[in-house]
Amino acid sequence: MNDEQFRQLQGMVPKSPLLSPVLHNWDKVALPGAWLVAGAIAQTVWNHTFGLPPAHGINDIDIVYYDANDLSEDGEAEHATRVRRTFSDLTVWIDVKNEAKVHLWYEAKFGYPITPYVSTTDAIATFPTTATAVGLLPRNSGLELCAPFGLSDLLGGVGRANKIQIRRQIYEQKVSRWIEVWPNLSVVGWLEGE
Numbered sequence: 001m002n003d004e005q006f007r008q009l010q011g012m013v014p015k016s017p018l019l020s021p022v023l024h025n026w027d028k029v030a031l032p033g034a035w036l037v038a039g040a041i042a043q044t045v046w047n048h049t050f051g052l053p054p055a056h057g058i059n060d061i062d063i064v065y066y067d068a069n070d071l072s073e074d075g076e077a078e079h080a081t082r083v084r085r086t087f088s089d090l091t092v093w094i095d096v097k098n099e100a101k102v103h104l105w106y107e108a109k110f111g112y113p114i115t116p117y118v119s120t121t122d123a124i125a126t127f128p129t130t131a132t133a134v135g136l137l138p139r140n141s142g143l144e145l146c147a148p149f150g151l152s153d154l155l156g157g158v159g160r161a162n163k164i165q166i167r168r169q170i171y172e173q174k175v176s177r178w179i180e181v182w183p184n185l186s187v188v189g190w191l192e193g194e
Contacts, residue, residue, distance in 0.1 A: 002013065002181050003091075003095065005150070005151040005152070005155055006145055006151065008080065008083055008109060008155055009045065009143075009145070009153075009154070009155070009162060009175040010049045010142060010143055011095075012044060012045055013041075013044065013049060014087065014134065014144065015048070015054060016044045016054050016055075017041060017054055017055055018040060018044070018054070018058055018061060018091075018092060019041065019044055019061070020038055020138075021087065021089075021192060022061060022063075022087060022094075023036060023138045023143070023193060024034055024138075025087070026084070026137075026138045027084055028083075028086045029063060029065075029086075031063070031065035031067070031079055031083075031096075032065055032066060033065050033066035033067070033099075033119060033120040034063060034064065034065040034120070034137075035063070035064055035065075035120050035121075035124065035135035035137050035146060036061070036062070036063055036135065036136045037062045037063070037064050037124055037127070037132075037134065037135040037136075037146075038062040038127055038132045038133075039058070039060070039062060039132055040058050040060065040061045040062060040092075040133070041046070041134050041136060041154075042129075042131045042132045042134065042154055043056075043057055043058045043182075044058070045131075045154055045155060046157055046182045047182075049155070049184075050066075050182060050184045050185075052182075055091070055092075056181070057102075057181035057182065058092055058094050059089075059092060059093065060094065060095050060099070061082060061090070061092055061093070061094045061095065062095045063094060063095070063096050063097075064096075064097050064098075064099050064120050064123060064124070064182055065077075065079070065096070065098055065120060066098065066099050066101065066117070066123075066194075067098050067100055067122040068100040068102050070098070071098070071100060071101040075098070076096065076097070076098045076101065079096055079098075080095075080096035081096070081097050081152055084096075086118060089165070099117045099119075099120050099122075099123035100116070100119050101115065101122065102114070102117060103115065103116040103117070107152050109122070110167070110170065110189075112167070114126075114137055114165055120135070120146075121135070121148075124146050124148065125148040125162075125164065126162070126164045126165040126166075127162060128161070128162055128165075128166045128170060128171055128174055129153075129159055129160060129161065129174065129175075130149035130150075130153040130154075130158075130160045130161075130162050131153045131154040131158060133147070133149050133162050134146065134147045134151070135147075147160065148157055150192065156186070157182075157184060157185050157186055157188075158186045158188065159175045159178055159184070159187040159188065159192055160187075161176075161186040161188070162181075164174065168183075169189045172190060175187045
């Protein structure tokens with residue numbers, strides 16, 4: 001990733017009617033190791049790139065955190081309810097997940113086990129596509145970025161599988177929706193053996 005790409009991203013985020021309020025009120029999220037991540041960031045960029053309305057196609061905002069001291073469903077649900085209430089004026093669902101406990105439910109949902117994550121940034125590196133394996137965190141001087149695959153695919157409107165953890169079916173389901181909503185997106189097919 002280069003500084004110019006990061007500046008481009010930083011120029012798009014404040015224009016988002018969904019991301020900007022969350023980042024400007026990040027202190028109200030108040031969760032350990034929390035990051036704003038994934039699809040809403042990528043989709044905000046795609047909307048900008050393809051000349052679409054800023055909130056076009058964005059169904060949810062993902063906030064992830066890491067709390068190994070509370071792996072309970074109730075704890076995660078309480079945090080999610082509080083965060084949703086805080087941002088109740090937004091028109092999309094806010095999904096709040098404790099990445100410390102994903103390994104406890106992943107196999108039941110997707111059919112295979114995963115290794116427990118050791119941090120939020122460890123989890124971001126396994127997100128299903130290179131363009132959505134991205135996180136933002138407000139800091140006093142601006143935004144901190146976690147982008148283990150850089151920003152080229154994100155800014156270039158490219159959907160590419162991150163095969164660290166996902167399987168083909170998950171990737172293909174995800175990009176089939178994306179192509180309908182963002183038809184100018186360039187999708188790299190699942191290439192066996194890569």
